[in-house]
Amino acid sequence: MLALEFIRKNPDLVRRAAELKGEPAPVDEILRLDAVWREHLHTAEKIKEEQNKLSKEFAKTRDEALKERLRQMADTAKSELSVAGAVKRELDDLLLRVPNVFHESVPVGETGADNVVAREWGDKPDLGFAARTHFDLGEALGVMDFERAARVSGARFAFLIGEGARLERALVQFMLDVHTREHGYTEVWPPILVNSASMVGTANLPKFADAAFKVEGSDLWLIPTAEVPVTNLHREEILDGDRLPLKYVAYAPSFRTEAGAAGKDTRGFIRLHQFSKVELVKVTSAETSLDEFEKLTRDAEDILQRLGLHYRVMSMCTGDMGFAQYKKYDLEAWAPGLDRYLEVSSCSVFNDFQAMRANIRYRPERGAPPRFAHTINGSGLALPRTIDAIMETYQRSDGMINVPDVLRPYLGGVELIGAGPPPFRAPPGGL
């Protein structure tokens, strides 16, 4: 969230940022409630001040007339405070609905078409034959199964089978190893269910409740990303400044309702209700956050480079970057079969927007007052689309798939997917 004081002092800036992000921002209502809240609070505090003084006097004198007056003062103070509290709750709720401002380097624009290519790596591969899609290849090889997944769970679910499942596991191990051993991240295995306060902390609530799955009958949500539990790891804490930046990497499944995405990317292993992701999270200071953000993005890119996948880095425009982000890059890997780029990572810096919600602070030095931390996160990487890009990039004309060199040790030396016997036969007559 933005600080109330910041909105008081920069209402026009906040309004303009929201407008460029295409988000509503109840700035006027906030300023109005702020004035009302402070008025009642001030009244209540003045009464309390007097009451506290007289109450001490009463302790000595035991004057019954004074007691009666104090009783009335307590009543008045309580009712004023209760009005102030109600207004403040309304105010706080509105504050949670004001979008973050953005960095000056963010391109101004409305849709994905206005995003800017920041850089590219590698080239589109020349396969020498007509590229097939990952779902075509995957089903033919028996390593992906969408029909059975639909029967077991529904649309937007998938089975990975045999070498497909093993490829996913290998990728997770590979990514975790690179990030922990070479990029200096600490591995975290987080809870997959989190409470509402945590969802508010990362700004998934209150605005985006319909994007996540809620557990019936309890205050728990299936995480839409490991960003939620890992960022909230330090909720309500004051960290030592000299411990920053904290760098975490977490593998976890992510769950999304994909509400509003009906009909989009319905085909293939692309937009699922459940998917795996290796997530990078940093908690750092204001001075270092933009630099750490760039480094985190490079850490995610490093995985794509080692896998030998052509990709580009998109600098997201104001209208496409999201409610909470201060700046955001998407990493898009090339998928030759689909003949388009797939978003395999989204890297964002939030400044203190999340930290204020989650109350994550740090002390710059001993004795100094605490300051809100800055949070950063990015996928490093999301599994399904990385698998898609690998399958489509490394496919052979016979429909089998070469395993990228760096993954071979993680697949027990397997160099070619599809060379062995298929995992199982389709039942007679199909499904």
Place this chain on the structure above:
RNA sequence: GGGGAGGUGGCUGAGUGGCCGAAAGCACCCGCCUGCUAAGCGGGUAGGGGGUGUAAAGCUCCCUCGAGGGUUCGAAUCCCUCCCUUCCCGCCA
């Protein structure tokens, strides 16, 4: 799920109605002392918010002892609800 104990500052922990935003210890900071180090001596160190300052500082007030209510002139302390931790029993991968 049932029963017991408990949640106090960066940490340990005392505090059962006003002298308590809080003893003591640890840690840390400043100063003194001191060949060096250690020890010793003195002082300091919670968070949030309002008002007043152009701002910083300062001054001042209010709130906060897990959270929310209640009793009371007055609550860390008494009562209720909830959350969490821990122990015993039950169940269980």
